[in-house]
Each structure stands twice: as structure tokens, then as C-alpha cells.
Amino acid sequence: MTKKFIYAAALLLSAFQVNASQSITSPKYNIANGLAPVDQSQKISVLEPFHGEFRILGSKEYSTDEQAKFSPIDYAVTRGLFTAPDIARQISINQYDRYLNWQMAKPPIPAQYATQLVSNMHIIPANPTIAKAIKKVKRGDLVRLKGDLVQVNDKNLVWKSALDWNGVGDGACKLIRVDSIQWIEKQNI
Numbered sequence: 001m002t003k004k005f006i007y008a009a010a011l012l013l014s015a016f017q018v019n020a021s022q023s024i025t026s027p028k029y030n031i032a033n034g035l036a037p038v039d040q041s042q043k044i045s046v047l048e049p050f051h052g053e054f055r056i057l058g059s060k061e062y063s064t065d066e067q068a069k070f071s072p073i074d075y076a077v078t079r080g081l082f083t084a085p086d087i088a089r090q091i092s093i094n095q096y097d098r099y100l101n102w103q104m105a106k107p108p109i110p111a112q113y114a115t116q117l118v119s120n121m122h123i124i125p126a127n128p129t130i131a132k133a134i135k136k137v138k139r140g141d142l143v144r145l146k147g148d149l150v151q152v153n154d155k156n157l158v159w160k161s162a163l164d165w166n167g168v169g170d171g172a173c174k175l176i177r178v179d180s181i182q183w184i185e186k187q188n189i
Contacts (some may be wrong), residue, residue, distance in 0.1 A: 005043070010078040027164060031124060034131035042069070043153045047161055050176055051146040055083040057102070057118070057138045060095040066184060067159060070152050071122040071175070073134055074101050080166075081109065081118040083142060089189035091118065094122050098122065098173075116165040124150065124177040140189035146180040 027168040035078065037043070054077035062068040070072035076093045087108060096102045100120035107114040126147060137143060149161040161175035 006027060007087045008125055027071050028067055032068060032131070034125035034128040039059050039154070041155045042176060044070070045151045045153070046177075047151055047163060048150045049147075050174070051080060051144070053083065053144050054079050054121075055085075055088045055093055055187075055189075056139055056141045056143060057088065058095055058139055059135075059137050061135065062098070065098065066154075066157055066174045067152075068124065069154065070159070072122050072131070073123050074098060075098070075121045075123060075137065076102065076118070077185075078118050080117050082114075085140070085187050085189050088140070095120070100173075101149045107130050115168055119165065120173040121145075122161075122173055122175045124152075124175070126177050126179045130178050132182065134178060137181075138186070138188075140187035141183060141188065142185040144182040144184055145176065145178055146155075146178075147176050147178040180188075 015088060015161050028042075030038050031042060031044070054075070057076040057078060059073055060079070061073045061076050063072065074095060075096055078088050078091065082088060090106075091102055091104045098120075100118075102118050104114065109117075125134055149163060151161065152159040159175060160171075164174050
């Protein structure tokens with residue numbers, strides 16, 4: 001009885017792994033791999049150009065949620081004053097389900113401004129080279145990102161980037177199609 005259960009569990013796990021890998025490589029995932037969409041229901045609309053320098057606080061890869069067809073990775077980042085390594089290392093993060101929670105014991109500026117300097121970014125690669133590069137970031141890296149803030153449409157999904165830094169919570173994240181990523185500094189924070 002135990003051997004049958006173990007065998008059945010192994011088959012189930014194997015089937016799950018095959019389904020997961022097929023979904024990442026299926027044509028519906030072309031955009032997440034930096035390729036043009038093949039599914040006619042998928043559309044990316046440019047909202048405005050985007051660029052900036054950001055300290056990476058963390059990254060999380062996704063492959064099974066609806067948004068993974070477009071964005072295979074999220075970055076938790078800081079900008080401005082908070083990119084200083086001695087400040088960035090004080091920020092602890094938790095990334096889950098495309099959300100970011102962060103905390104800092106004593107922000108050096110009022111909390112209402114501090115929330116504008118830490119952000120969750122959903123990253124869409126513009127080409128296959130960028131699709132590989134975006135997964136090489138490490139906590140502490142200072143990177144320059146260039147691309148476009150976008151809106152994604154796919155059947156019942158409408159996913160739109162925030163256009164300013166004032167939001168908090170659902171809808172406050174940047175949705176960026178990245179054309180270029182440059183490492184300015186690699187740092188362990």
C-alpha cells in the first residue's frame with residue numbers, strides 16, 4: 001500500500017512539473033520570454049517612457065499566475081535617498097503574490113515620503129536578451145532601467161501601471177516593459 005501511494009504521488013508530482021514547464025514555454029508565454037505575442041487577445045499598450053536608477057531590495061520570479069505570461073519577475077526597489085547602501089540595508093521586505101510589504105525601524109524622512117521611495121515593479125522583458133538579464137539581479141545591486149510603463153490586456157485581464165510614485169497598495173506598482181538594464185554597482189546589503 002505504501003509503495004503504491006509513493007508511486008502515485010511521484011506520478012502526480014511529475015505531471016505537475018511537466019505542466020508547469022509546458023506553460024512557461026507555451027506560445028502564450030512569448031511576452032514573458034521577450035518575444036512578440038502570438039495570442040491575439042494579448043496586447044501591451046505604452047502609457048509613457050520610463051527610466052531611473054534603483055537599488056534592488058529583492059526579486060521574486062513567477063511562472064504560474066495569470067500575469068506570468070507577461071511578467072516573469074518582480075523587483076522590490078528603492079530610489080532617490082533610499083538607494084544609499086546604509087539606508088537600503090535597513091529595509092526588510094516580503095514579496096508574495098505580486099505584492100510587496102516592507103519595513104524600516106526608523107526612516108530618515110517622514111513615513112508619507114518614505115513610501116514614495118520603495119516600490120514593487122512588475123518587469124516585462126522587451127527582448128530575449130533582457131529576459132535573461134532581468135533574472136540576474138541580486139539584493140544590493142544598483143541598476144539603471146529604461147523602457148516604458150505599460151498596460152496589459154489579455155481576455156479578462158487588464159493590468160495597468162501606476163504613473164506616479166504616490167500610491168500605496170493595489171494599483172500602486174509600476175508595470176514596466178524593460179528595453180535596457182545596466183548595472184551601476186554591485187553591492188551586498
